[in-house]
Amino acid sequence: MLPTNRRQQIRDYLNEHGAVQISELSEKFTVSEMTIHRDLAQLEAEGHLRKVRGGAVPVTPPLASAEACFMCQSTPRSQTQMTLHLTGGAAQRACCPHCGLSGLHIFGEQITAVFVTDFLRGNTISAQAASYVINPDITICCKPSIIAFQKREDAVRFQRGFNGDVLNFTEAVQYSQQVMHLH
Amino acid sequence: MLPTNRRQQIRDYLNEHGAVQISELSEKFTVSEMTIHRDLAQLEAEGHLRKVRGGAVPVTPPLASAEACFMCQSTPRSQTQMTLHLTGGAAQRACCPHCGLSGLHIFGEQITAVFVTDFLRGNTISAQAASYVINPDITICCKPSIIAFQKREDAVRFQRGFNGDVLNFTEAVQYSQQVMHLH
DNA sequence: GACAACATGTTATATTTTGTTATAATTTGT
DNA sequence: ACAAATTATAACAAAATATAACATGTTGTC
Incomplete structure (x- = not known):
């Protein structure tokens, strides 16, 4: 699976569920937790999610x-x-x-x-x-x-x-x- | 469950009910009471609730x-x-x-x-x-x-x-x- | 093939979270 | 007012997670 693909699927998965855990994603894609870490870091930098300890949550709706x-x-x-x-x-x-x-x-x-x-x-x-x-x-x-x-x-x-x-x-x-x- | 998730659920639970007990939350999330203590302390520092002996209450009394x-x-x-x-x-x-x-x-x-x-x-x-x-x-x-x-x-x-x-x-x-x- | 750029895994070392224990403070019943 | 029970706080150790550094492998280009 392409890294791009995996990252897109992480986004989809996060939107379906309210939150994702790194351990969970690591198993799901059979890659190391370090790789998921790096995926989440990149997705966070692009503004697609927010990294929290142990996983990630959707970006909070733009607060006024x-x-x-x-x-x-x-x-x-x-x-x-x-x-x-x-x-x-x-x-x-x-x-x-x-x-x-x-x-x-x-x-x-x-x-x-x-x-x-x-x-x-x-x-x-x-x-x-x-x-x-x-x-x-x-x-x-x-x-x-x-x-x-x-x-x-x-x-x-x-x-x-x-x-x-x-x-x-x-x-x-x-x-x-x-x-x-x-x- | 992610710590972030748990703290969010504590907030939701508190808003539904008028107040929460630490013992109650400890059982609900199967974590020690000390962990709930620390959750409540953090949520209080962020202004999301007020800690009272044995539990917590909403910051704004429910005057809908x-x-x-x-x-x-x-x-x-x-x-x-x-x-x-x-x-x-x-x-x-x-x-x-x-x-x-x-x-x-x-x-x-x-x-x-x-x-x-x-x-x-x-x-x-x-x-x-x-x-x-x-x-x-x-x-x-x-x-x-x-x-x-x-x-x-x-x-x-x-x-x-x-x-x-x-x-x-x-x-x-x-x-x-x-x-x-x-x- | 040589090389650079990238992705991934491994290891070692922080950092954070959590539970346990001991002790202090508060509440409760008498 | 006092003792017992409950709850809060502090300190420490263990577990979980994060980060950094390095090694390995892959891909594409010349």
């Missing part, structure tokens, strides 16, 4: 810790926050799409997923699928304001009252990074 | 209802919640102005102050001074939706996009209590 915005250091409101998930299971929080989008380039290739909170409904959505209102008449968090919405319709309705432009993800990224360069 | 909306029992979002302060220092939380306003009469004379969160800015304001948008096209929490704003201008702008009526506190109370009586 009370950390400061990685751009402006303010405390994010759940209503406006943006989360960047990175390789290795780490996560970075931004206070609002303005900070989150303009900071995307900092982490570049490391980014595995970006989530943002729908401003009205409060649920978490993929940043790529969201619509953004840029520069409305109201400042919610940082300036220029960028507000995220799950449905484009909501963004348009918001725009009707508070003005600004409705952009998709790509356009919003472009905009926020242009603004950065002016500074 | 303390966080729920006093009307509909849902968990309030900070963005929409309303707080009723009562004589004697007690407080009641509502998930949104709809629940909060229609539940005012329950506490009547006991109420000393009512606070509500501005939907856009997230700051806390006196409910009497707020403006409310009634029955917009979007449902934020309960139905019919009532959304609170610090500035009447914000409420009007929101109405421009999402329709509904803009009312002051007195009008909003009347409205929500009328709705109640229809049920």
